[in-house]
Amino acid sequence: MKENSIRETSLEHAGRNPVLDVDSVRKDFPIFTQAVRGERLVFLDSAASAQKPLQVIQSISECYESQYANVHRGVYWLSEKATEAFDASREKIGAFLNSPSSSEIVFVRGATEGINLVASSYGGTFLQPGDEVVISHMEHHSNIVPWQILRDQKGIVLKVAPIRDDGSIDLEVFGNILSSKTKFVSITHVANALGTVVPVKEICDMAHSAGARVLIDGCQAVPHCEVDVQKLGCDFYVFSGHKLYGPSGIGVLYAKEELLHQMPPYQGGGDMIESVTFERTSYADPPQRFEAGTPNISGAIGLGAAVDYVRSIGLDKIAAHEADVLGYATECLSGRNDIRIIGTAANKASVLSFMIEGVHPHDVGTILDQEGIAVRTGHHCAQPVMDRFGVPSTTRASLGMYNGRDDIDALIGGLERVKELFN
Numbered sequence: 001m002k003e004n005s006i007r008e009t010s011l012e013h014a015g016r017n018p019v020l021d022v023d024s025v026r027k028d029f030p031i032f033t034q035a036v037r038g039e040r041l042v043f044l045d046s047a048a049s050a051q052k053p054l055q056v057i058q059s060i061s062e063c064y065e066s067q068y069a070n071v072h073r074g075v076y077w078l079s080e081k082a083t084e085a086f087d088a089s090r091e092k093i094g095a096f097l098n099s100p101s102s103s104e105i106v107f108v109r110g111a112t113e114g115i116n117l118v119a120s121s122y123g124g125t126f127l128q129p130g131d132e133v134v135i136s137h138m139e140h141h142s143n144i145v146p147w148q149i150l151r152d153q154k155g156i157v158l159k160v161a162p163i164r165d166d167g168s169i170d171l172e173v174f175g176n177i178l179s180s181k182t183k184f185v186s187i188t189h190v191a192n193a194l195g196t197v198v199p200v201k202e203i204c205d206m207a208h209s210a211g212a213r214v215l216i217d218g219c220q221a222v223p224h225c226e227v228d229v230q231k232l233g234c235d236f237y238v239f240s241g242h243k244l245y246g247p248s249g250i251g252v253l254y255a256k257e258e259l260l261h262q263m264p265p266y267q268g269g270g271d272m273i274e275s276v277t278f279e280r281t282s283y284a285d286p287p288q289r290f291e292a293g294t295p296n297i298s299g300a301i302g303l304g305a306a307v308d309y310v311r312s313i314g315l316d317k318i319a320a321h322e323a324d325v326l327g328y329a330t331e332c333l334s335g336r337n338d339i340r341i342i343g344t345a346a347n348k349a350s351v352l353s354f355m356i357e358g359v360h361p362h363d364v365g366t367i368l369d370q371e372g373i374a375v376r377t378g379h380h381c382a383q384p385v386m387d388r389f390g391v392p393s394t395t396r397a398s399l400g401m402y403n404g405r406d407d408i409d410a411l412i413g414g415l416e417r418v419k420e421l422f423n
Protein backbone atom coordinates (compact mmCIF):
# COMPACT_ATOMS: atom_id res chain seq x y z
CA MET A 1 0.00 0.00 0.00
CA LYS A 2 1.38 3.46 -0.86
CA GLU A 3 2.07 5.70 2.07
CA ASN A 4 2.32 9.00 0.23
CA SER A 5 -0.61 11.29 -0.43
CA ILE A 6 -2.46 11.34 -3.74
CA ARG A 7 -0.89 14.73 -4.48
CA GLU A 8 2.71 13.50 -4.03
CA THR A 9 2.03 10.57 -6.30
CA SER A 10 0.83 12.88 -9.03
CA LEU A 11 3.82 15.20 -8.78
CA GLU A 12 6.22 12.33 -9.37
CA HIS A 13 5.02 12.31 -12.96
CA ALA A 14 5.53 15.95 -13.85
CA GLY A 15 7.69 16.87 -16.81
CA ARG A 16 7.05 14.01 -19.23
CA ASN A 17 6.94 14.76 -22.94
CA PRO A 18 3.40 15.20 -24.19
CA VAL A 19 2.57 13.52 -27.53
CA LEU A 20 -0.14 16.08 -28.21
CA ASP A 21 -0.03 19.81 -27.67
CA VAL A 22 -3.00 19.97 -25.31
CA ASP A 23 -2.84 23.76 -24.96
CA SER A 24 -3.24 24.21 -28.67
CA VAL A 25 -6.02 21.59 -28.84
CA ARG A 26 -7.87 23.38 -26.03
CA LYS A 27 -7.77 26.61 -28.02
CA ASP A 28 -10.00 24.92 -30.60
CA PHE A 29 -12.69 24.36 -27.96
CA PRO A 30 -14.41 27.64 -27.02
CA ILE A 31 -15.94 26.11 -23.90
CA PHE A 32 -12.55 26.18 -22.21
CA THR A 33 -12.37 29.98 -22.38
CA GLN A 34 -14.96 30.33 -19.65
CA ALA A 35 -14.42 29.91 -15.94
CA VAL A 36 -16.71 27.61 -13.97
CA ARG A 37 -17.43 28.80 -10.42
CA GLY A 38 -14.39 31.04 -10.83
CA GLU A 39 -12.14 28.07 -11.65
CA ARG A 40 -10.61 26.70 -14.84
CA LEU A 41 -12.97 24.15 -16.36
CA VAL A 42 -11.64 20.64 -15.87
CA PHE A 43 -13.89 18.56 -18.04
CA LEU A 44 -13.62 14.86 -17.27
CA ASP A 45 -16.95 13.65 -18.64
CA SER A 46 -16.31 13.08 -22.33
CA ALA A 47 -17.62 9.52 -22.15
CA ALA A 48 -21.04 11.07 -21.53
CA SER A 49 -20.61 13.68 -24.24
CA ALA A 50 -17.55 15.43 -25.64
CA GLN A 51 -17.05 19.17 -26.02
CA LYS A 52 -17.18 20.69 -29.50
CA PRO A 53 -14.34 22.33 -31.42
CA LEU A 54 -14.91 25.62 -33.23
CA GLN A 55 -14.60 23.78 -36.55
CA VAL A 56 -17.76 21.80 -35.74
CA ILE A 57 -19.62 24.80 -34.33
CA GLN A 58 -18.76 26.85 -37.41
CA SER A 59 -19.82 24.13 -39.81
CA ILE A 60 -23.24 24.11 -38.17
CA SER A 61 -23.56 27.91 -38.30
CA GLU A 62 -22.42 27.93 -41.92
CA CYS A 63 -25.02 25.31 -42.72
CA TYR A 64 -27.77 27.60 -41.42
CA GLU A 65 -26.18 30.83 -42.65
CA SER A 66 -25.45 29.96 -46.24
CA GLN A 67 -26.41 26.48 -47.33
CA TYR A 68 -29.63 25.54 -45.58
CA ALA A 69 -32.57 23.88 -47.31
CA ASN A 70 -34.11 20.46 -47.16
CA VAL A 71 -32.01 17.74 -48.75
CA HIS A 72 -32.71 15.29 -51.58
CA ARG A 73 -35.86 17.18 -52.60
CA GLY A 74 -35.38 20.60 -54.11
CA VAL A 75 -34.19 21.24 -57.65
CA TYR A 76 -32.98 24.68 -56.66
CA TRP A 77 -29.44 25.82 -55.93
CA LEU A 78 -29.71 25.99 -52.14
CA SER A 79 -31.17 22.52 -51.80
CA GLU A 80 -28.46 21.17 -54.06
CA LYS A 81 -25.80 22.81 -51.88
CA ALA A 82 -27.32 21.37 -48.70
CA THR A 83 -27.61 17.94 -50.31
CA GLU A 84 -23.97 18.09 -51.43
CA ALA A 85 -22.80 18.93 -47.91
CA PHE A 86 -25.04 16.24 -46.40
CA ASP A 87 -23.84 13.57 -48.84
CA ALA A 88 -20.22 14.67 -48.45
CA SER A 89 -20.56 14.03 -44.75
CA ARG A 90 -21.72 10.48 -45.39
CA GLU A 91 -18.64 9.99 -47.58
CA LYS A 92 -16.35 11.32 -44.85
CA ILE A 93 -17.86 9.01 -42.26
CA GLY A 94 -17.58 6.05 -44.63
CA ALA A 95 -13.88 6.82 -45.12
CA PHE A 96 -13.44 7.33 -41.35
CA LEU A 97 -14.67 3.77 -40.70
CA ASN A 98 -13.03 2.44 -43.88
CA SER A 99 -16.41 1.26 -45.05
CA PRO A 100 -16.25 -0.16 -48.61
CA SER A 101 -19.09 2.14 -49.67
CA SER A 102 -20.77 5.21 -48.21
CA SER A 103 -24.14 3.62 -48.94
CA GLU A 104 -23.38 1.37 -45.96
CA ILE A 105 -23.56 4.44 -43.70
CA VAL A 106 -27.03 5.08 -42.29
CA PHE A 107 -27.65 8.30 -40.38
CA VAL A 108 -29.51 7.67 -37.15
CA ARG A 109 -30.13 9.73 -34.00
CA GLY A 110 -27.35 7.97 -32.14
CA ALA A 111 -26.04 4.58 -31.09
CA THR A 112 -29.28 3.87 -29.24
CA GLU A 113 -31.34 4.27 -32.38
CA GLY A 114 -28.78 2.30 -34.40
CA ILE A 115 -29.01 -0.71 -32.08
CA ASN A 116 -32.82 -0.49 -31.94
CA LEU A 117 -32.92 -0.35 -35.73
CA VAL A 118 -30.84 -3.51 -36.07
CA ALA A 119 -32.69 -5.40 -33.30
CA SER A 120 -36.03 -4.45 -34.81
CA SER A 121 -35.34 -4.72 -38.53
CA TYR A 122 -32.68 -7.45 -38.72
CA GLY A 123 -33.64 -9.23 -35.50
CA GLY A 124 -37.37 -8.95 -36.12
CA THR A 125 -36.96 -10.43 -39.61
CA PHE A 126 -34.16 -12.96 -39.41
CA LEU A 127 -34.14 -14.20 -35.81
CA GLN A 128 -36.52 -16.99 -34.88
CA PRO A 129 -37.90 -18.13 -31.52
CA GLY A 130 -35.16 -20.03 -29.68
CA ASP A 131 -32.31 -18.32 -31.56
CA GLU A 132 -29.66 -17.02 -29.22
CA VAL A 133 -28.36 -13.47 -29.02
CA VAL A 134 -25.18 -13.00 -27.00
CA ILE A 135 -24.31 -9.73 -25.27
CA SER A 136 -21.77 -9.13 -22.50
CA HIS A 137 -22.09 -8.20 -18.85
CA MET A 138 -20.54 -4.78 -19.49
CA GLU A 139 -23.04 -3.38 -21.97
CA HIS A 140 -24.66 0.02 -21.80
CA HIS A 141 -28.42 -0.27 -21.31
CA SER A 142 -28.87 0.65 -24.97
CA ASN A 143 -27.25 -2.65 -25.92
CA ILE A 144 -29.37 -4.64 -23.48
CA VAL A 145 -32.91 -3.31 -23.61
CA PRO A 146 -33.50 -3.50 -27.40
CA TRP A 147 -32.61 -7.21 -27.25
CA GLN A 148 -34.93 -7.73 -24.29
CA ILE A 149 -37.72 -6.10 -26.28
CA LEU A 150 -36.94 -8.47 -29.14
CA ARG A 151 -36.88 -11.39 -26.69
CA ASP A 152 -40.35 -10.46 -25.47
CA GLN A 153 -41.66 -10.01 -29.00
CA LYS A 154 -40.01 -12.95 -30.77
CA GLY A 155 -38.99 -15.46 -28.12
CA ILE A 156 -35.26 -15.24 -28.80
CA VAL A 157 -32.94 -16.28 -25.96
CA LEU A 158 -30.63 -13.62 -24.55
CA LYS A 159 -27.29 -14.89 -23.23
CA VAL A 160 -24.84 -12.80 -21.27
CA ALA A 161 -21.09 -13.37 -21.53
CA PRO A 162 -19.56 -12.88 -18.08
CA ILE A 163 -16.65 -10.58 -17.30
CA ARG A 164 -13.64 -11.15 -15.06
CA ASP A 165 -13.03 -9.24 -11.84
CA ASP A 166 -10.86 -6.77 -13.76
CA GLY A 167 -13.69 -6.09 -16.21
CA SER A 168 -12.20 -7.99 -19.14
CA ILE A 169 -13.78 -10.68 -21.29
CA ASP A 170 -12.47 -14.24 -21.06
CA LEU A 171 -12.50 -15.33 -24.69
CA GLU A 172 -12.51 -19.01 -23.75
CA VAL A 173 -15.62 -18.56 -21.64
CA PHE A 174 -17.12 -16.41 -24.38
CA GLY A 175 -16.41 -19.16 -26.92
CA ASN A 176 -18.17 -21.71 -24.73
CA ILE A 177 -21.37 -19.67 -24.88
CA LEU A 178 -21.41 -19.77 -28.67
CA SER A 179 -23.12 -22.65 -30.41
CA SER A 180 -25.07 -23.36 -33.57
CA LYS A 181 -28.01 -21.68 -31.82
CA THR A 182 -26.13 -18.37 -31.62
CA LYS A 183 -27.40 -16.16 -34.40
CA PHE A 184 -26.29 -12.75 -33.20
CA VAL A 185 -23.59 -11.22 -31.00
CA SER A 186 -23.98 -7.60 -29.91
CA ILE A 187 -21.07 -6.26 -27.93
CA THR A 188 -19.38 -3.05 -26.95
CA HIS A 189 -15.98 -2.07 -28.34
CA VAL A 190 -15.06 -0.09 -25.22
CA ALA A 191 -17.14 -0.38 -22.04
CA ASN A 192 -18.49 2.97 -20.91
CA ALA A 193 -18.49 2.28 -17.16
CA LEU A 194 -15.18 0.38 -17.03
CA GLY A 195 -13.07 1.51 -19.96
CA THR A 196 -12.30 -2.09 -20.98
CA VAL A 197 -11.23 -2.41 -24.60
CA VAL A 198 -12.88 -5.56 -25.88
CA PRO A 199 -11.00 -7.76 -28.42
CA VAL A 200 -13.74 -7.27 -30.97
CA LYS A 201 -11.80 -8.62 -33.93
CA GLU A 202 -11.40 -11.99 -32.16
CA ILE A 203 -15.05 -11.87 -31.13
CA CYS A 204 -16.15 -11.23 -34.73
CA ASP A 205 -14.07 -14.18 -35.92
CA MET A 206 -15.43 -16.48 -33.23
CA ALA A 207 -19.04 -15.39 -33.79
CA HIS A 208 -18.74 -15.76 -37.54
CA SER A 209 -17.30 -19.26 -37.15
CA ALA A 210 -20.41 -20.08 -35.13
CA GLY A 211 -22.57 -18.66 -37.93
CA ALA A 212 -23.67 -15.53 -36.05
CA ARG A 213 -23.84 -11.90 -37.14
CA VAL A 214 -22.04 -9.29 -35.05
CA LEU A 215 -22.92 -5.74 -34.03
CA ILE A 216 -20.28 -3.63 -32.33
CA ASP A 217 -21.27 -0.69 -30.19
CA GLY A 218 -18.45 1.72 -30.92
CA CYS A 219 -19.68 4.73 -28.92
CA GLN A 220 -16.68 4.76 -26.59
CA ALA A 221 -14.19 3.57 -29.20
CA VAL A 222 -14.39 5.94 -32.18
CA PRO A 223 -13.18 9.01 -30.23
CA HIS A 224 -10.16 7.12 -28.94
CA CYS A 225 -8.83 4.70 -31.53
CA GLU A 226 -8.89 4.02 -35.25
CA VAL A 227 -11.74 1.79 -36.36
CA ASP A 228 -11.63 -0.15 -39.60
CA VAL A 229 -14.85 -2.07 -40.16
CA GLN A 230 -13.29 -4.13 -42.94
CA LYS A 231 -10.43 -5.27 -40.73
CA LEU A 232 -12.83 -6.03 -37.90
CA GLY A 233 -15.15 -7.85 -40.27
CA CYS A 234 -18.18 -6.82 -38.21
CA ASP A 235 -21.63 -6.88 -39.77
CA PHE A 236 -22.87 -3.76 -37.96
CA TYR A 237 -21.07 -0.93 -36.16
CA VAL A 238 -22.81 1.95 -34.38
CA PHE A 239 -21.70 5.17 -32.74
CA SER A 240 -23.05 8.53 -31.58
CA GLY A 241 -21.81 11.81 -33.02
CA HIS A 242 -21.84 13.71 -29.74
CA LYS A 243 -19.12 11.55 -28.20
CA LEU A 244 -16.91 12.16 -31.24
CA TYR A 245 -16.84 15.96 -30.73
CA GLY A 246 -19.81 16.28 -33.07
CA PRO A 247 -23.41 17.39 -32.49
CA SER A 248 -25.99 15.47 -30.49
CA GLY A 249 -29.01 13.94 -32.20
CA ILE A 250 -26.93 12.38 -34.96
CA GLY A 251 -25.19 9.04 -35.09
CA VAL A 252 -24.15 6.33 -37.46
CA LEU A 253 -25.07 2.78 -38.24
CA TYR A 254 -22.59 1.04 -40.50
CA ALA A 255 -23.96 -2.19 -41.95
CA LYS A 256 -22.74 -4.50 -44.69
CA GLU A 257 -24.51 -3.59 -47.90
CA GLU A 258 -25.86 -7.10 -48.53
CA LEU A 259 -27.54 -7.04 -45.10
CA LEU A 260 -29.04 -3.57 -45.55
CA HIS A 261 -30.53 -4.75 -48.84
CA GLN A 262 -32.21 -7.69 -47.10
CA MET A 263 -33.52 -5.67 -44.17
CA PRO A 264 -37.01 -4.12 -44.10
CA PRO A 265 -37.45 -0.45 -43.15
CA TYR A 266 -37.40 0.49 -39.49
CA GLN A 267 -39.70 3.48 -39.94
CA GLY A 268 -41.93 4.55 -42.79
CA GLY A 269 -42.37 8.03 -44.23
CA GLY A 270 -40.97 10.47 -46.72
CA ASP A 271 -37.56 10.06 -48.31
CA MET A 272 -37.41 6.27 -47.82
CA ILE A 273 -39.69 5.24 -50.67
CA GLU A 274 -39.43 4.61 -54.38
CA SER A 275 -43.16 4.90 -55.05
CA VAL A 276 -46.32 5.01 -52.96
CA THR A 277 -49.89 4.09 -53.78
CA PHE A 278 -52.62 3.17 -51.33
CA GLU A 279 -52.24 -0.44 -52.41
CA ARG A 280 -48.51 -0.79 -52.35
CA THR A 281 -45.30 1.01 -51.49
CA SER A 282 -41.87 0.13 -52.77
CA TYR A 283 -38.88 1.20 -50.78
CA ALA A 284 -35.78 3.09 -51.72
CA ASP A 285 -32.42 1.35 -51.67
CA PRO A 286 -30.29 1.65 -48.55
CA PRO A 287 -29.24 3.85 -46.89
CA GLN A 288 -32.31 6.02 -47.70
CA ARG A 289 -34.60 3.09 -46.88
CA PHE A 290 -33.60 3.56 -43.24
CA GLU A 291 -33.76 7.35 -43.14
CA ALA A 292 -37.46 8.17 -43.11
CA GLY A 293 -38.37 11.84 -42.81
CA THR A 294 -36.30 14.99 -42.94
CA PRO A 295 -32.94 14.05 -41.47
CA ASN A 296 -30.81 15.96 -38.98
CA ILE A 297 -29.20 17.98 -41.77
CA SER A 298 -27.01 20.30 -39.72
CA GLY A 299 -26.16 17.41 -37.39
CA ALA A 300 -24.88 15.27 -40.24
CA ILE A 301 -22.86 18.17 -41.61
CA GLY A 302 -21.48 18.90 -38.14
CA LEU A 303 -20.54 15.26 -37.70
CA GLY A 304 -18.66 15.37 -41.00
CA ALA A 305 -16.74 18.37 -39.64
CA ALA A 306 -16.03 16.48 -36.41
CA VAL A 307 -14.60 13.58 -38.40
CA ASP A 308 -12.41 16.03 -40.36
CA TYR A 309 -11.25 17.58 -37.10
CA VAL A 310 -10.39 14.29 -35.39
CA ARG A 311 -8.53 13.11 -38.48
CA SER A 312 -6.60 16.38 -38.66
CA ILE A 313 -5.34 15.81 -35.11
CA GLY A 314 -4.78 12.10 -35.80
CA LEU A 315 -6.31 9.21 -33.91
CA ASP A 316 -2.89 7.64 -33.37
CA LYS A 317 -1.76 10.77 -31.53
CA ILE A 318 -5.03 11.05 -29.63
CA ALA A 319 -4.79 7.40 -28.55
CA ALA A 320 -1.17 7.74 -27.41
CA HIS A 321 -1.90 10.97 -25.56
CA GLU A 322 -4.98 9.63 -23.80
CA ALA A 323 -3.16 6.42 -22.88
CA ASP A 324 -0.51 8.54 -21.20
CA VAL A 325 -3.04 10.61 -19.26
CA LEU A 326 -5.10 7.55 -18.29
CA GLY A 327 -1.97 5.72 -17.19
CA TYR A 328 -0.99 8.72 -15.09
CA ALA A 329 -4.44 8.95 -13.49
CA THR A 330 -4.49 5.22 -12.83
CA GLU A 331 -1.08 5.27 -11.18
CA CYS A 332 -2.10 8.19 -8.99
CA LEU A 333 -5.19 6.40 -7.72
CA SER A 334 -3.83 2.86 -7.57
CA GLY A 335 -2.59 0.99 -4.54
CA ARG A 336 -4.51 3.04 -2.00
CA ASN A 337 -6.73 1.37 0.53
CA ASP A 338 -9.25 4.24 0.47
CA ILE A 339 -9.80 4.13 -3.28
CA ARG A 340 -11.15 1.25 -5.30
CA ILE A 341 -10.81 1.41 -9.06
CA ILE A 342 -13.68 -0.36 -10.82
CA GLY A 343 -12.34 -1.75 -14.09
CA THR A 344 -8.67 -2.66 -14.06
CA ALA A 345 -8.30 -4.57 -17.33
CA ALA A 346 -4.89 -4.43 -19.00
CA ASN A 347 -6.33 -2.83 -22.12
CA LYS A 348 -8.42 0.23 -21.31
CA ALA A 349 -9.37 3.49 -22.99
CA SER A 350 -10.32 6.85 -21.55
CA VAL A 351 -12.34 5.79 -18.50
CA LEU A 352 -11.41 5.69 -14.83
CA SER A 353 -14.27 4.61 -12.57
CA PHE A 354 -13.66 4.54 -8.84
CA MET A 355 -15.10 4.58 -5.34
CA ILE A 356 -13.74 6.51 -2.37
CA GLU A 357 -14.25 4.60 0.84
CA GLY A 358 -16.99 6.10 2.98
CA VAL A 359 -18.03 8.78 0.48
CA HIS A 360 -21.01 8.49 -1.86
CA PRO A 361 -20.05 9.18 -5.50
CA HIS A 362 -22.68 11.94 -5.69
CA ASP A 363 -20.94 13.75 -2.84
CA VAL A 364 -17.61 13.32 -4.62
CA GLY A 365 -19.10 14.81 -7.80
CA THR A 366 -20.72 17.71 -5.97
CA ILE A 367 -17.55 18.66 -4.13
CA LEU A 368 -15.44 18.42 -7.28
CA ASP A 369 -17.97 20.61 -9.07
CA GLN A 370 -17.23 23.40 -6.57
CA GLU A 371 -13.74 23.49 -8.07
CA GLY A 372 -14.88 23.49 -11.69
CA ILE A 373 -14.18 19.76 -12.12
CA ALA A 374 -16.85 17.88 -14.05
CA VAL A 375 -17.01 14.12 -13.47
CA ARG A 376 -19.86 11.68 -13.87
CA THR A 377 -21.41 9.97 -10.90
CA GLY A 378 -24.08 7.28 -11.01
CA HIS A 379 -24.59 3.93 -12.69
CA HIS A 380 -23.59 5.23 -16.13
CA CYS A 381 -26.55 3.43 -17.76
CA ALA A 382 -24.80 0.17 -16.95
CA GLN A 383 -26.63 -1.12 -13.88
CA PRO A 384 -25.59 -4.76 -14.48
CA VAL A 385 -21.95 -3.61 -14.30
CA MET A 386 -22.63 -1.95 -10.95
CA ASP A 387 -24.30 -5.16 -9.72
CA ARG A 388 -21.33 -7.22 -10.93
CA PHE A 389 -18.95 -5.13 -8.82
CA GLY A 390 -21.36 -4.81 -5.89
CA VAL A 391 -21.59 -1.01 -5.98
CA PRO A 392 -24.64 1.21 -6.53
CA SER A 393 -22.70 3.75 -8.55
CA THR A 394 -19.20 5.06 -9.19
CA THR A 395 -17.40 8.31 -9.81
CA ARG A 396 -16.20 8.26 -13.40
CA ALA A 397 -13.50 10.47 -14.87
CA SER A 398 -13.32 10.10 -18.63
CA LEU A 399 -10.93 11.67 -21.07
CA GLY A 400 -11.05 13.52 -24.33
CA MET A 401 -8.16 14.72 -26.45
CA TYR A 402 -8.20 18.07 -24.58
CA ASN A 403 -7.42 16.55 -21.19
CA GLY A 404 -3.89 16.70 -19.88
CA ARG A 405 -2.03 15.63 -16.79
CA ASP A 406 -2.91 19.03 -15.31
CA ASP A 407 -6.55 17.91 -15.30
CA ILE A 408 -5.61 14.79 -13.40
CA ASP A 409 -3.64 16.90 -10.91
CA ALA A 410 -6.74 19.06 -10.46
CA LEU A 411 -8.88 15.96 -9.95
CA ILE A 412 -6.46 14.57 -7.41
CA GLY A 413 -6.32 17.87 -5.55
CA GLY A 414 -10.13 17.86 -5.51
CA LEU A 415 -10.19 14.32 -4.15
CA GLU A 416 -7.88 15.39 -1.32
CA ARG A 417 -10.48 18.05 -0.46
CA VAL A 418 -13.22 15.41 -0.53
CA LYS A 419 -11.23 13.31 1.90
CA GLU A 420 -10.57 16.26 4.18
CA LEU A 421 -14.30 17.06 4.31
CA PHE A 422 -15.24 13.48 5.08
CA ASN A 423 -12.52 12.77 7.63
Ligand code: PMP
Pocket (backbone or CB within 6 Å): 047, 048, 109, 110, 111, 112, 113, 140, 142, 143, 188, 190, 191, 192, 217, 219, 220, 240, 381
Ligand atom coordinates in the same frame (compact mmCIF):
# COMPACT_ATOMS: atom_id res chain seq x y z
N1 PMP B 1 -23.25 2.57 -25.90
C1 PMP B 1 -22.27 3.05 -25.12
C2 PMP B 1 -21.07 2.19 -24.84
C3 PMP B 1 -22.39 4.33 -24.58
O1 PMP B 1 -21.42 4.81 -23.80
C4 PMP B 1 -23.54 5.10 -24.86
C5 PMP B 1 -23.70 6.48 -24.29
N2 PMP B 1 -23.36 6.62 -22.96
C6 PMP B 1 -24.52 4.55 -25.67
C7 PMP B 1 -24.34 3.28 -26.18
C8 PMP B 1 -25.77 5.30 -26.03
O2 PMP B 1 -25.44 6.40 -26.78
P1 PMP B 1 -26.57 7.50 -27.13
O3 PMP B 1 -27.22 7.85 -25.84
O4 PMP B 1 -25.78 8.63 -27.70
O5 PMP B 1 -27.49 6.88 -28.11
